[in-house]
Amino acid sequence: MTALPPRQKVIPTLWFDKNQAEEAARFYVSLLPDSRIDTIVHSPGDYPDGHAGDVLVVEFTLAGSRYTALNGGPMFKFNEAVSLQIDCEDQTEVDRLTEALSAVPDAEQCGWVKDRWGLSWQIVPYALPRLLADPDPAVRKRVFDAMMQMKRLNVAELERAAKG
Incomplete structure (x- = not known):
């Protein structure tokens, strides 16, 4: 029996179309450190439209x-009402994760991307919340206005906007 990771009170569940959960989970865990597949549960066969042995559930750890x-x-599809945010160290990480996750580059806006399964992600550099929390309202406005013009967030451009 596989040992379960430490308990977490709230665990988000992501609903995928048939036979996509394992592929998606394996892809997601390949992108971030402290990520792994924890458990794969197979259908006993009496799950609606399921076949005995099909993957039913994949439990995974993503960045801890x-x-x-x-x-x-x-029956259900992802939409923008729910997204997963990844806080990025620097522009290199923003670029790497945007390239990996964005399946529809034309749909990118303000650091938001949509992956090939339709799940929305926010790829956010650590600098953005810091700049948006500046005590000077003029700095906050310039940074916000610059962000709203971007598809992929650009740290250098956000910093330039903050300086005016």
């Missing part, structure tokens, strides 16, 4: 937080 991926079927 636990998630569940469910092969729930085509």
Whole structure:
């Protein structure tokens, strides 16, 4: 029996179409440190439209937080009402994760991307919240206005906007 990771009270569940949960979870854990597949649960066969042995649930850890991926079927789709935010150290990490996750570059806006399964992600450099929390309202406005013009967030441009 596989040992479970430490308990986490709230565990987000991501609903995927049939047979996509394992592929998505494996892709996500390949992107960030402290990530791994924890458990794969196979269907006993009496799950609606399931076949015995099909992957039903994938429990995984992504950057230290636990998630569940469910092969729930085509009834529900991801939308922008829920997104996962990744705080990035620098522009290199922003670029790497945007390249990896963005399946529709034309849909990128303000650091938001949509992956090939339709899940929305926010790729945010650490500098952005710091700049948006500046005590000077003029700095905050310039940074916000610059951000709103960007698809992929650019740290150097945000810093330039802050300086005026």
